[in-house]
Amino acid sequence: MAAATTAGVDVARTGREPARRRRVHGEVPRAQRASLVSRTAVATALTVLAALWLTPLLWALLTSFKAEADTTTVPLEVVPDAGFTAEAYTRVLSNDNILTWFANSTIVTVVVTVLTLALSTTAAYGFSRTRFRGRNVLFALTIAGIMVPPQILVVPLYQQVTAMGLADTYAGIILPQLVVPAMVFILKKFFDGIPPELEEAARVDGASAFRIFWQVVMPLSRSIVAAVGIFVFIGAWNNFLWPFIIISDPDLMTLPVGLVQVRSSFGIQYAQVMASALLAGLPLIIIFMLFQRQIVRGVATTGLGGT
Template sequence: MSATATPARPRRRPRREDSGSPMLLGHGRLPRVLAGTALTVLAVVWLLPFLWAVATSVQSEQDVTKPGLSPFKGAFTFAAYRQILERGNVPTWAFNSVLVAVLVTVITVGISTLAAYGFSRGTFRGRRALLAVTVAAIMVPPQLLIVPLFEQMTMFGLVDTYAAIVLPQVVAPMMVFILKRFFDGIPRELEDAARIDGASEIRVFRSVVLPLSRPIVAAVAIFVFIGAWNNFMWPFVVTNDPDLMTLPVGLATVKDAFGVQYAQSMASALLAALPLIVMFLLFQRRIVNSVATTGLGGG
């Protein structure tokens, strides 16, 4: 009697994760619903103050001060925006903000990338001590430096100039540290190959390191630009000339003689934030990709 051999059943392989889609809460419909619900709640919580500010800015002061929890308490009007535009030199302030933010961004990115590359690849004496000082400078609150920086600007005769607004903002120890960590993760073999071909150190930095560092450089530029645009304290301290004021400082000077005007305050804040909102809407994909990939190169 011959026994028939039963074919062995192939073992079921475990399900592989789809590349490019990390599992956060697991597979299936329920985790996706939970994640979507949580993100929706967070988005509403984040957008609620912004929507409240918009609603306040398009009402009259009399309607805003009425009792009640509803954000819409009166007729729709642009009176607050009209008063701000009539009383202030908004086009000049906006131009100053754009100029200062662009100059600060370009100079900061240039200085920070060179300094970070020197810390990452350099072998000069005192490198570790200088790097320690740079990291320690991150913990120094900027408010502590206002008085000595103002004294320096006064000594150099730079008060009420664009240079006084721009130069103290181009030193960014945090950005140097972030870039240095990213440069540490770039394979040195690529640079060695370029040196074998006769490339100088500047050529290696410009043609090898920077092209590989576009995501982190773009993210740093975005952070620096937003910080320079929103900076209120230093431009407020170092400028007295209304023609040199940036947009946040200039809008803060547009005040009414009858106390706090909530509609005008919200309108001023939205006017100052409007360029950043437009920039984000235009370059949303590039901004998100740059910020999302900043941690991939540094170990």
């Protein structure tokens, strides 16, 4: 009875019912309505962007299952009258060069990823923990390398690699890809966030600098190292420009370069090209699905906001 009297007084004074009674009557507070509208707008925008991103992929998938004659019909047909066929995949997989190019891409990508992680982690740890003259200048030059488009370096890199006799070799493909300033910066920012007291305790126990780096710092950095490794792997696997320039031997071509060679006397075989491209992207999709948690965790804990 007293509660009802109090509620009546509140309504008489303010002209409004208490928030609890408004919720009971089914009314949604203004803040909740605004939040619902914003979430709906974001979901709609993300759905549209996802549809725009998936449309070319869906078209490539449909084209890969068409006969070659149906890929160039005018007007274009989403579903051909003759139906779908896996002939393009059969021809691609029966081509020995595809397997060679796939093996070359695997070798190059794995070596680039491993060596890049080794160089980037040690360089980033050195910038984070070591104090030496010119450290800030050297780190600034490293960061400046992020702003240099890789296309500008193609000509001097080509001259240097050919002068060393590394053209048409695995080393010629791999070595110019090992320095990635962006990854050094990301790793350095993460190492800055690791408490130095952990390293000081290990140093008091007699651990060497390398042992501290390998047994203390690296186990704490698994998430960011995994994320960086996946980014480097994807970049090396998809790299087309540099292998295309430095390699002319078909037996040493990587998969992105080899796909350009999927031609016949009748011109480009679009169904085979699409089938080859989807097969080439399949390893990346699998890796991302397996390690997406590490990617998100690594990016979230990078500490780019300042540590």
